Amino acid sequence: MPQLLLLALAGLAAQLVDGSLGMAYGVTSSTLLLAIGTNPAAASATVHLAEIGTTLASGVSHWRFGNVDWKVVLRVGVPGAIGAFVGAQFLSRLSTEAGAPAMSLILLGLGVYLLVRFTLFGLRTDRRHLPLRKRFLAPLGLVAGFVDASGGGGWGPIGTPALLASGRLEPRKVIGSIDTSEFLVALAASVGFLVAIGSQGVNLTWALALLLGGLVAAPIAAWLVRHVPPRILGSAVGGVIVLTNTRTLVRSDWVGWKGETQEGVVLGVLAVVWVAAIAWSVRAYRADQAAARAETAGAGADEKVVATAV
Structure with a gap:
């Protein structure tokens, strides 16, 4: 029972992050399952089985809050489904010994990407008037879907920053x-894994x-997407993923540092970097907010001057 409660809380937290940031449900949940010794493919x-329910609930919630562009959903989602099916087949053919560190390596890369992307870079707003093209969305969906299934997560960490970086959609x-x-x-x-490994x-x-934890969080996250600073949340989640999967890797047969001094040193350094990244993101967010307020105040002052002159 305590384990199930922990999983439900993890599902709730992961969906809160995923629904408000557009990523990290699969990466966070898969990292937890790997940490307790689950087979990578399983x-x-x-x-992904849980995500069938959570993504449906999240999609409905986002639709009700007006957060969905259905053209983008179809143009990126269909290629993504193809890539996910292939990725499931690929992961299912890896041995457990090779799969665990390989999956952790993919998750680590995604975690580093999250940490760097949201700590150091803001969001583009100068290209909102330009349309998103099929020749961009289809390959993006195909790659993100493959990585998502083969790495236990990746749809959001690849898809969301790519679309945000394009600056063509709010x-x-x-x-x-x-x-x-x-x-x-x-x-x-899920179909790909069912075909490859059955229910094993x-x-x-x-x-x-x-799923239950995710269902509770889905409508809350859809509302929070308008209020939570993505930069700070992205840095926080990225750091957790980096630390957890680094720990898995250094303890694997690839490295073999379990219980050794090197493990503590590496994790300690990463923890310091993580705290510094969050602090940097908070500072950058506050600076952006102050600049926005100053710009608004300046625009208001100009309007008053014009009104007085008239």
């Missing part, structure tokens, strides 16, 4: 559209616990 299959619609299209990816990945190793009880 971990990804369990998470952030809330990027997040809502990526979350909604993930339903197609989760469904295709897939814990339906764990999937249900993750």
Whole structure:
């Protein structure tokens, strides 16, 4: 029972982050399942099974709050589903010994990307008037879907920053559209794992616990997307993923540092970097807010001058 409660809380927290940031449900949940010793393919299959429900609930919630662009959902989601099915087949053919560190390496890369992307870079707003093209969305969906299924997460960490970086869609619609299209990816990945490994190793009880936590969080996250600073949240989540998967890697047969001094040193350094990244993000966010207030005040003052002159 304590384990199921922990999984439900993890599902709730992961969905809160995913629904408000547009990423990290799969990465966060898969990292947790790997940490408690789950087979990589089974971990990804369990998470994607839970995501069928959470992404459906999240998509409906985002749609009700007006956060979804349905053209983007279809143009990125269908190729994403194809990539996810192939990725599920790929991961299912890796041995457990090779799969665990390989999956942690993918998750670590995604965590580093999250940490760097949201700590150092802001969001572009100068290209909102330009349309998103199929020749950009289709390859993006294909790659993100493959990484998502084979790495236990990646649809959001790849898709959301790519769309945000394009500057052609407002952030809330990027997040809502990526979350909604993930339903197609989760469904295709689940079918892929079912074909490849059947129900072997897939814990339906764990999937249900993750699902229940995610269902509670989905409508809250869709509302929070208008209020939570993505920069700070991205740095925080990225750091957790980097630390957890680095720990898995250094303890694996690839490195073999379990319980040794090197492990503590590496994790300690990463923890310091993580705290510094969050502090940097908070400072940058406050600076952006102050600049925005100053710009608004300046515009108001100019309007008063014009009104007085008239």
